[in-house]
Amino acid sequence: MVDAARQPLIEVKAYTEVEKVEGFVGNFKVTLREKAKYVRADRCNGCGACAKVCPIEVPNYFEMNLAPRKAAYIPMSQSVxxxxxIDMDACIHCYKCVEACGPLEAIDFSMQDKIVEEEIGAIVVATGFSHFDPTPMEEYGYNRYPNVITAMEMERLNNSAGPTAGSLIRPSDGKKPQKLAFINCVGSRDKRFVESCSNFCCMYSIKNAVLVKQMYPNIDVTIYYMDIRTPSKGYEEFYNRARAMGIHFIQGRPAMITEDSETHNLFIHTEDIALGKVVEHEYDMVMLNQAAVPQPDQNHMSSVLNVAQSPGGWFMEYHPKLRPMDSPTDGIFFAGACQGPKDIPASVAQGSAAAARASRVLHSKTWQIEPTIANVWPDRCVSAQGRACGICERSCPYGAIDYTQGKAAEVITAKCHGCGACVAECPHDAITQLHYTDAQILSQIRTLLADKPEKKILALRCHWCSYGGADLAGTSHFEYTSNERGIKVMCSARMDADFIYEAYRLGAGAVLYSGCHQQDCHYITGQVIGAKRAKRLETIFERMNMTPGRFRVEWISAAEGDKYARVLNEMQATLDAMPEADLLAEIERLRPEMAKRLSRLPNIPGVQRALDHTQVVVNTILSREGAQ
Amino acid sequence: MTDHKPKIAFFQCHWCLYAPEDQEWVDRRLPDNIRLIKVPCTGRIDPLFVLNAVQGGAEGVVISGCLPEKCHYKEGNLAARRQLQEFSSFMDYIGYDEARLRFVWLDLQDRGRIQRELADFENQLQQLGSAEALAARQPLEEGGAHE
Amino acid sequence: MFKSGLADEVRALPGGENLEMCYSCGTCTSKCMIQQKLEPEYNPRRLLRMVMMEMREESFSNPTTWLCSSCDLCYPACPQQIHISGVITAVKKIAVQNGQKTPLHTAVVDQQTCVACGLCAEVCPYEAITIETRKLPYRGSIPVAVVDPGLCMACGMCGAACRSNSISIPADYSDENVVESIWKWLNPEGAL
Known part of the structure; x- marks a missing residue:
């Protein structure tokens, strides 16, 4: 950190908040709030005279509130x-610090927050993580029993720069504990609180245990665990070293801690899995290794940066395997635990990767984007005719559409990722997506349903998930019906209602509408838009009295090849269960309804021409031997 | 009066003490003047059990059970509370001070509380003085005197 | 490898749904007091494992199946949110269907004195008591309380509630034994 601050090309803006991020890759405009420190950075030499004379003491957050700090303070001794x-919430304006500062005149009570706008090429987010507060877990009695502490408190107690200068004492009476216990997975791997594994707790509980054991070999240290997870290089060896040092490991998740109200000693009740017996052991002090959770203001940051969040609340990466350091928005990168709990080596690795990715942005004169971007036909956009609309702007997950009433909407090419949400949502068919135009997809539908359409199942798949699922079903040799006919689009948000109407108009037996699970969506909120449309279509078809099962909506991830196969087989079974005459009658009954909804289709530029061409192909298919 | 050790009938539900240490104390090291009567659940305590104890000369009755909603038999202690607390007002009516009947609802984490409660109750009984024993020579049976 | 059966049967019953989510942390066993107070072999974690491993006979004869009283202390503590007592009840149900008998001393109704007031059925936490018409000597066809031993957990609440002294818990906690223990203490010479 000190090195970074000395680098002439690095500017450290401490105590500054990001208020707004606008623009796009290479051209971000970031609004920052430089909070008033009431100490002038150009004059303060960090001598600490002000803190010495300050009469106000408040809990020190950095020491986990185990020690006080002054109202004039630095967050920690290694601050850069x-x-x-000066903490204005605590300051009583006695001005002793001003006197103590003397001729430096660094203290300035008239300072105000400053709003600064900066031109930024790329952003690396490294906001870190926070800790689960174990108070709601009544069984462990944190905050009720004085000798139950969290791992972070332990970290400070055991630190030579900490509040006790490194001597380990128990909070209830200040004595040195003789029997210590660590409980792993407090809040993590627990569906009541945090379902996921916090990745690094096994290692840090072992580390803390080893540190204690090295310092005081006579202390009895026990670690309660469900599973010890030591997957990285050298970790298992470290675990073995801890065992060799005489640290006890008990497999079993403690159900309850009870306390002797006089001695404040603690009793851990657990089933020792290896023995298959319930045991109760007495300890002087218990450490809870709590789960890692996202920062409390992670939701706020995610809306400021316009990046999505994974189910646990962590920032979502572009791709979990191939681009773990990239955000879905170009030019924004993640480093460390803000993207998911990870230990120091992994954070450093990701941080270096993110820096390399960011420098690639800074050194490029041009930026390559996906070719499948959206494009507006200005003459078809009703906004250009002065009517209020803005549906495209609202549907865009990236804020890539510039909409002002009275002017045709415009796609900011550098921000567009090509999900196609706006294309399908536009009620006036004024937007098209390159490589996935309406004309192309409608031609595909027509060709696929040329022959015996009532026997076919048209499957609309999204590029990232259900297409991958179908692919996996194939490579894994999961058998599914050969009547399936698939069409790939980039996202379920692109699956225009017209495609489905057209399929039924042509007499398709069934249609599958499939995409990613919501949390997996590759385009932030694309799936949400797709799901909403699917819901709408389901209601419409229900009102038309369509046989249930002929239109099916399924969210299938790229790993769920078996599900893809199962869904299609179920759809085939639905069709098989219907007498053919009934099916044909239903198709005929619904055909005019569908056609009514498709009346404006030929007006879309290019569609009529494409369909005319397609008819040639269709005719060829139909003229083949064995066709109808 | 202070050296008088009042006779206490201590009805304990099988499950209310979580810490093995407490259970061991209750089972083995209870003072002589306190008699442990174990029942599977406070819901098992027929008011006649309490009446029997009182008639035989118990100067105080302690009933300890699990915290409501943590009953081993789902809702036994709720039924016990309805039945026995109603009964305690009847005891008051027949001249047996209500303060001589104590309910202790124990949570799993109340380690050592039963000892404190019993000591406290004993203290309270000493303050009240010895009970005017409700004269009785025979145990009561439901539906009339037992022969 | 495994015969398909028990696990699927349990899963199909209400309460048994999340069976396979158990990762054997032991919270349920240590939260429960049956092992330390009553039966050292009692272990819900192990029973769940036995069911998953299709150990049919072993799980039916396991004391866990019969001793769990569905107090549901373990359910809110379970990190995988498995309704453990639901699973055990499901196993017990299947065991009863397969002709197994509970080892508990379940409640016994004296059908000659029962007046079918229904108080016992009202208080029973396990809905083990029903009022049914039975043909009885001297009394003819008459409604009386009937205990289902497959559901009764021998808590004795019915005995405490019964106003006609017609329902009793055999063995240790019978009315006679409790009253006797009180009188033996208070009146050692024995007026009884």
């Missing part, structure tokens, strides 16, 4: 830059 700060 070493500039003091």
């Amino acid at each position: 830059p070493l500039i003091y700060n």
Whole structure:
């Protein structure tokens, strides 16, 4: 950190908040709030005279509130830059610090927050993680029993720069504990709180245990665990070293801690899985290794940066395997635990990768984007005719559409990722998506349903998930009906209602509408738009009295090849269960309804021409031997 | 009066003490003046059991059970509370001070509380003085005197 | 490898749905007091494992199947949110269907004195008591309380509630034994 601050090309803006991020890759405009420190950075030399004379003491957040700090303070002794700060919520304006500062005149009570706008090429987000507060877990009695502490508190107690200068004491009476226990997975791997594994707790509980054991070999240390997870290089060896040092490991998740109300000693009740017996052991002090959770303001940051969040609340990466350091928005990168709990080596690796990715942006004169971007036909956009609309702008997950009433909407090419949400949502068919135009997809539908359409199942798949699922079903040799006919689009948001109407108009037996699970969506909220449309279509078809099962909506991930096969087989079974005459009658009954909804289709530029061409192909298919 | 050790009938539900240490104390090291009567659940305590104890000369009755909603038999202690607390007002009516009947609802984490409660109750009984024993020579049976 | 059967049967019953989510942490066993107070072999974690491993006979004869009283202390503590007592009840149901008998001393109704007031059925937490018409000597066809031993957990609440002294729990906790223990203490010479 000190090195970074000395680098002439690096500017550290401490105590500054990001308020707004606008623009796109290479051209971000970031609004920052430089909070008033009431100490002038250009004059403060970090001597600490102000803190010495300050009469106000408040809990020190960095020491997990185990020690006080003054109202004039630095967050921690290694702070970079070493500039003091006055906590205005606590300050009583006695001005002793001003006197103590003397001729430096660094303290300035008239300072105000400053709003700064900066031109930024790329952004690396490294906001880190927070800790689960174990108070709601009544069984462990945190905050009720004085000798139950969290791992972070332990970290400070055991630190030579910490509040006790490194001597390990128990909070209830200040004595040195003789029997210590660590409980792993407090809040994590627990569906009541945090379902996921926090990745690094096994290692840090072992580390803390080893540190204690090295310092005081006579202390009895026990770690309660469900599974010890030591997957990285050298970790298992470290675990073995801990065992060799005499640290006890008990497999079993403690159900309850009870306390002797006089001695404040703690009793852990657990089933020792290896023994298959319930045991109760007495300890002087218990450490809870709590789960890692996203920062409390992670939701706010995600809306400021316009990046999605994974189910646990962490920032979502572009691709979990191939681009773990990229955000879905070009030019924004992740480093460390803000993207998911990870330990120091992994954070450093990701941080270096993110820096390399960011420098690629800074050194490029041009930026390559997906070719499947959206495009507006200005003459078809009703906004150009002065009518209020803006549906495209609202549907875009990336904020890539510039809409002002009275002017045709415009796609900001650098921001567009090509999900096609706006294309399908536009009620006036004024937007098209390159390589996935309406004309192309409608031609595909026509060709696929040329022969015996009532026997076919048209499957609309999204590029990232259900197409991958179908692919996996194939490579894994999961058998499914050969009557399936698939069409790939980029996202379920692109699956225009017209495609489905057209399929039924042509007499398709069944249609599958499939995409990613919501949390997997590759286009932030694309799936949400797709799902909403699917819901709407389901209601419409229900009102038309369509046989249930002929239109099916399924969210299938790229790993669910078996599900893809199962869904299609179920759809085939639905069709098989219907007498052919009934099916044909239903198709005939619904055909005019569908046609009514498709009346404006030929007006879309290019569609009529494409369909005319397609008719040649269709005719060829039909003229083949064995065709109808 | 202070050296008088009042006779206490201590009805304990099988499940209310979580810490093995407490259970061991209750089972083995209870003072002589306290008699442990174990029942599977406070819901098992027929008011006649309490009446029997009182008639035989118990100067105080302690009933300890699990916290409501943590009953081993789903809702036994709720039924017990309805039945026995109603009964305690009847005891008051027949001249047996209500303060001589104590309910202790124990949580799993109340380690050592039963000892404190019993000591406290004993203290309270000493303050009240010895009970005017409700004269009785025979145990009561439902539906009339037992022969 | 495994015969398909028990696990699927349990899963199909209400309560048994999340069976396979158990990762054997042991919270249920240590939260429950049956092992330390009553039966050292009692272990819900192990029973769940036995069911998953299709150990049919072993799970039917396991004390866990019969001793769990569905107090549901473990359910809110379970990190995988498995309704453990639901699983055990499901196993018990299948065991009863397969002709297994509970080892507990379940409640016994004296049908000659029962007046079918229904108080016992009202208080029973396990809905083990029903009022049914039975043909009885001297009394003719008459409604009386009937205990289902497959559901009764021998808590004794019915005995405490019964106003005609017609329902009793055999063995240790019978009315006679409890009253006797009180009188033996208070009146050692024995007026009884």
